[in-house]
Amino acid sequence: MKILVTGGAGFIGSHLVRQLMDAGDEAISLDNLSTGLRENLPKEARLEVMDIHDDRVEDLFRREHFDGVVHLAGQTLVSSSIEDPKNDMFQNIDGTVRILECCRKYGVPRVIFSSSAAVYGDVEEKDLPITEDHSAEPLSFYGLTKLTVEKYLALYHRIFGIHYMALRFANVYGERQGDGGEGGVISIFAKRLAEGKDITIFGDGKQTRDFVYAGDIARGIRKALTTENCDTCCNLSTETETSLNDLTATFSTITGTPVTPKYGPAREGDIYRSSLSNRKAKDLLDWKPEVPLEEGLKRTYEYFRK
Numbered sequence: 001m002k003i004l005v006t007g008g009a010g011f012i013g014s015h016l017v018r019q020l021m022d023a024g025d026e027a028i029s030l031d032n033l034s035t036g037l038r039e040n041l042p043k044e045a046r047l048e049v050m051d052i053h054d055d056r057v058e059d060l061f062r063r064e065h066f067d068g069v070v071h072l073a074g075q076t077l078v079s080s081s082i083e084d085p086k087n088d089m090f091q092n093i094d095g096t097v098r099i100l101e102c103c104r105k106y107g108v109p110r111v112i113f114s115s116s117a118a119v120y121g122d123v124e125e126k127d128l129p130i131t132e133d134h135s136a137e138p139l140s141f142y143g144l145t146k147l148t149v150e151k152y153l154a155l156y157h158r159i160f161g162i163h164y165m166a167l168r169f170a171n172v173y174g175e176r177q178g179d180g181g182e183g184g185v186i187s188i189f190a191k192r193l194a195e196g197k198d199i200t201i202f203g204d205g206k207q208t209r210d211f212v213y214a215g216d217i218a219r220g221i222r223k224a225l226t227t228e229n230c231d232t233c234c235n236l237s238t239e240t241e242t243s244l245n246d247l248t249a250t251f252s253t254i255t256g257t258p259v260t261p262k263y264g265p266a267r268e269g270d271i272y273r274s275s276l277s278n279r280k281a282k283d284l285l286d287w288k289p290e291v292p293l294e295e296g297l298k299r300t301y302e303y304f305r306k
């Protein structure tokens with residue numbers, strides 16, 4: 001298969017491109033390198049440095065005849081979406097519709113989209129782990145643009161027959177994750193510990209997240225590229241809650257030195273517990289996460305140490 005990966009030089013993109021190449025597929029990355037890096041990709045990987053809004057994107061589609069598009073490029077920060085909703089809308093909605101228009105014009109049969117747990121908004125603890133049929137009431141413009149794109153995909157399928165899968169990722173972590181902005185808590189902790197610095201937990205440390213390894217996410221995306229059970233949304237998650245205190249304890253095991261975090265005031269607006277059901281992914285994609293947290297943390301820590 002010949003696959004276009006927008007945002008291919010980013011964190012998740014770089015895991016996906018490696019897997020596609022290893023499987024013998026042709027992966028072409030399109031990335032403006034705003035947060036992504038050329039060095040994130042293997043030397044032999046093909047990278048087109050351009051913005052998703054660039055007119056040259058259409059030429060690329062005309063020339064290449066893609067069998068599928070994995071659309072990962074976009075504005076990825078909840079906080080930036082609150083500070084500048086217009087830019088969030090431009091990057092995540094306008095940018096995506098441009099890619100979808102190219103798919104329509106040049107006959108791309110399938111699009112896989114990186115949606116997010118942010119589409120769900122505030123969820124009562126009794127509703128954990130969250131299933132895909134839970135109501136979606138985003139609390140940020142980021143969550144809203146992800147949900148809006150899901151609805152565009154459903155209509156592009158209905159009107160133009162383009163197949164799609166909107167994958168709602170939980171908290172993804174692994175090698176090559178940026179630690180700038182809000183980068184995942186794991187990449188921030190791993191980098192600081194690798195540099196011999198201390199770490200701070202905001203709140204009591206009992207807050208939980210559903211941490212899923214980027215290589216597992218990439219495998220889920222690859223399954224979504226070929227499954228017949230498409231044209232829907234689907235969580236990709238571990239369905240396991242890990243507290244930040246547990247995370248710190250696992251880092252102690254990995255580094256071989258006790259990690260004693262500092263504690264700061266809880267951050268306003270942070271959800272306390274989070275976990276997404278992965279039953280639908282098991283049923284539709286025959287996917288389940290394979291990399292245990294300790295192994296994924298070890299790989300992430302080693303990456304930052306080097």
Ligand SMILES: NC(=O)c1ccc[n+]([C@@H]2O[C@H](COP(=O)([O-])OP(=O)(O)OC[C@H]3O[C@@H](n4cnc5c(N)ncnc54)[C@H](O)[C@@H]3O)[C@@H](O)[C@H]2O)c1
Nearest residue numbers: 007009010011012032033034035036051052073074114172
């Ligand atoms: N990391 C997570 O935990 C997580 C969770 C849910 C959803 N997602 C989504 O997954 C996708 C990938 O996220 P990531 O964590 O790999 O982030 P990332 O910042 O590492 O990757 C995004 C990539 O897109 C590129 N990009 C951004 N705007 C672009 C534009 N206008 N034109 C071309 N390229 C552009 C960046 O340079 C970067 O390489 C994003 O859509 C994000 O919203 C990530």
